[in-house]
Amino acid sequence: MTLTMADVRLGPLAGTELTLWCTKSGRLWHGDDTCPGMKQRARHVVQKQPRKGSLADLVSPGRVHCVPQGPLADHFAAGEALVDFDARTDTLVQLLGEGTVDLTAFDLATIRQKHPKVVRAPLVKVWKQCRERRESFLAELAEMLTERLPVMVAAAWLRTNDRSEQDTKHRKYARFVEIAVREFQPIEQLEEWDIRYLAGIHVLPRFLDLVWEGENPTSAARKVAAQQAKWARRAVDTLSDSDKADERWSTLPDRVHEVWTTTALLWIGLLDGICAANHGETFALFHEDQLPVPTYAFHRLFPCARIRTTTFTWLAGAIPAIFRLCLKERTRGLNGIEVDPEDSFVYDHKRPALFLKNLFTLHGFPELARCVENVAADPPRHPPFDASKIDDYFRGFGYGLNDYGLAPADCRYAAQLAQGDRRIRKGWLAGIHDEPNEPTISVGGLPIEVVRLLEKGNAAQLLSAIQLHVRRDQLATVRAAVRRPGALEREIQAALSDAWWMFGGEFVGEAARRRLVATAELDIPLLQPDGVLHVVELKRADVPVVRNHRNGLIVGAVVHEAVGQTMNYLTLLDEQRTSLQIEFGIDTRRASATVVVGHPGFQQNLSAAEIHETLRIFNSHLSRVEVITYQQLLDRAERVLDLVGKPDGVPAAEAGTPSGSVTQLQPEVAPQPSQA
Secondary structure, eight states, X not given: OOOOGGGSBOGGGTTOEEEEEEOSSOOEEESOTTOTTOOOOSXXXXXXXXXXXXXXGOOOSSEEEEOOTTHHHHHHHHHHXXXXXXXXXXXXXXXXXXXXXXXXXXXXXXXXXHOGGGGSTTTHHHHHHHHHHHHHHHHHHHHHXXXXXXXXXXXXXXXXXXXXXXXXXXXXXXXXXXXXHHHTTTOGGGXXXXXXXXXXXXXXXXXXXXXXXXXXXXXXXXXXXXXXXXXXXXXXXXXXXXXXXXXXXXXXXXXXXXXXXXXHHHHHHHXXXXXXXXXXXEEEEEEGGGSSSOHHHHHHHSOOEEEEBSSOEEEEEEEEGGGHXXXXXXXXXXXXXXXXXXXXXXXXXXXXXXXXXXXXXXXXXXXXXXXXXXXXXXXXXXXXXXXXXXXXXXXXXXXXXXXXSBOHHHHHHHHHHHHTTEEEETTEEEESSOOOOOOSSOOTTSOXXXXXXXXXXXXHHHHHHHHHHHHHHHHHHHHHHHHSTTOOHHHHXXXXXXXXXXXXSEEOOHHHHHHSBTTBOOSEEEEOTTSEEEEEEEOOSSSOXXXXXXXXXXXXXXXXXXXXXXXXXXXXXXXXXXXXXXXXOOEEEEEEEEEEOOOGGGOTTSOHXXXXXXXXXXXXXXXXXXXXXXXXXXXXXXXXXXXXXXXXXXXHHHHTSTTOOOSOXXXXXXXXXXXX
């Protein structure tokens, strides 16, 4: 039953005397002499109010617009807000019955913020009744949104095509327009009409707006078709009587309506295809204010952990995969990143919050970890954290290079720990409920895990732990050099100094490097375990390696040049194999080479998968040379460290990390901006 003013008690208005003013001929009475809606005080009365009853029992000559400021006005305004809130629920139920979804239904906080009296006596009981009705409706709405929300998000993503830098979105949008052009070809009278312009600028945006706002897609198709038929009918009305008599023109509005209906239904099929290509869930980290869904609705539908600061607000949680389209948009860097698209089902309960706490601790901001909300509340319960001292690099997301933002690789280790319900604390790794025992040996500067192994006297594990710790530091240094835009080859080579293990070989030495080939100086000559020479040619990381060509992708000129240079090296090694065998004892007859060039982070018009797939196809036609990106090199090195850190017979719990590593806590943590 709908709430009325008769259901709201008088409260502090009971027994009071109200002085009411009105204009000379008006019917609306004002109890607040400062009300901006009162133009003049032509009449006034003093009314004694009953000692009990409801707001419907207010004694007045006519409808009361306002009452004196203070507790009386607060109570009166809160009562009216409750009546409007409940009436809005009835409207939402009616709209849902017609197939229209309104996400503003999830806004339960605004009324409490504007009218705090609703949650206090004597209005709290009425508020509970109104909220129960709304909650019952929201349960039904949430069930419908499991199917409708992906289509709404796809429409919202496509609607912003005019201000997007995504090539994928531009191609999708053009596909929608081409369908309209194709469907209108049989109508000869419209040959002079620019259907492409009409569809791209007017009809398609209107259709997408309706779907985005919650309109049933089929109903949206009918509305845009009816609107265009109306314009066509107006155009026919401007013709002469002889032209109007022509059947081709007289039937034009009906044919326009039919074609636009068919076109819009085909658009619905394309939207469904976009949703099908992005089905399931993904675990992501993203900006709260860059989503096409109101935050209060998003918090209700997809509970996420949150961190609020004065400069950014992030959410972390398992969300529908359709939102990945929005995460790839750029506002201030990427809107978000996918941390774990494969195992999103693992991140339930408190694991998203645990992931955020681990992430902040890993990056050297343990004070942020203490401000993480397990579930984002609306409105927020605590003030935002002062982030004035946080580096700009840590305020956004990117591919980890010229974006100067967190990349998925920077979050991977924190996610792995959260999967195992493990929490990183400042200086040690421990279970959520288990505090580690402090070591009895005091050795300044050594990692806590190394000190524990010293206590046990396990020399083999100690040496392995130290080596793993050093290699993780080397990996972080290389990643910082690769991330820096404009880094030259010699700078990357200097970062790789003593980190030749990343290529799986042993460095032959600086002197030999300069003298192996008389006319050239190899970047990194390595000896493989079987004694065969392997050459690594380094190129810059901030160069494009793949480009669009007609309907496909091909490698760029920088790749062809690097491969040709490497082939010349291998030819020289083949020609001088006898002298090299005698002088250095190195077998060059079966020498191979790897070219490391580019990084997907510097090519934002293409995804990493597209770049690596193009290189894979290119490599399949080569025999002795392989081309990889720096991202592939770093990923391989990370996997090597994960394997080394998981020796047989050493349990993960004893080793100190889920992968068995006994090093400190930053195996995959990106360097701070000062290092980059």
